[in-house]
Amino acid sequence: MVICLRYSLALAALWLTMLVGPFVHPVYAADLSPAPESAAAYIISPSNGDTVAAPFTVRFGLSGMGIAPAGIDRPNTGHHHLLVDVDELPPLTEPLQGSEQVLHYGAGQTETQLTLEPGKHTLQLVLGNYSHIPHEKPVISEKITVTVE
Numbered sequence: 001m002v003i004c005l006r007y008s009l010a011l012a013a014l015w016l017t018m019l020v021g022p023f024v025h026p027v028y029a030a031d032l033s034p035a036p037e038s039a040a041a042y043i044i045s046p047s048n049g050d051t052v053a054a055p056f057t058v059r060f061g062l063s064g065m066g067i068a069p070a071g072i073d074r075p076n077t078g079h080h081h082l083l084v085d086v087d088e089l090p091p092l093t094e095p096l097q098g099s100e101q102v103l104h105y106g107a108g109q110t111e112t113q114l115t116l117e118p119g120k121h122t123l124q125l126v127l128g129n130y131s132h133i134p135h136e137k138p139v140i141s142e143k144i145t146v147t148v149e
Helices: 002-023 027-031
Strands: 040-045 056-063 077-084 102-104 111-114 119-128 144-148
Touching (some): 040 119
Antiparallel strands (some): 077 102, 077 119, 119 144
16 A cells, blocks of 8 residues: 555656646746846956966956855856866856866956866856856856967
8 A cells, every 4th residue: 555655656746747847947047147238258368379388377357247256146246167178068057067177266266377288278267146157148258279388
């Protein structure tokens, strides 16, 4: 009897998920923050095509918005995430997950020191809101390529 009841409940839950699931938006959608149309992220230095020696400094630029640390929900602000050697952008409606390729600057840093292996590398900035989610209109820099000696 108990096994039959558990099976019935599991089957009902699966059926409900299949029926309602396509109409339910992820919780993250509620956390998308607006960004001004004029907002722009950019890499101040190095420049696209530069050859650099490791370690090297990457300076982050932002116009049309301000910087605020992660966890601070203030309008028209965010904090930087630096994508290193990322071919495709991560999902832009979910929190950016920190990794060796997605570097998180949640304290509001505007530059960093990078040590990368010799060779060509790509760098790109994505601004995240207080909960690390890119803005409703994502604020993303152009991707640049640098060569590390």
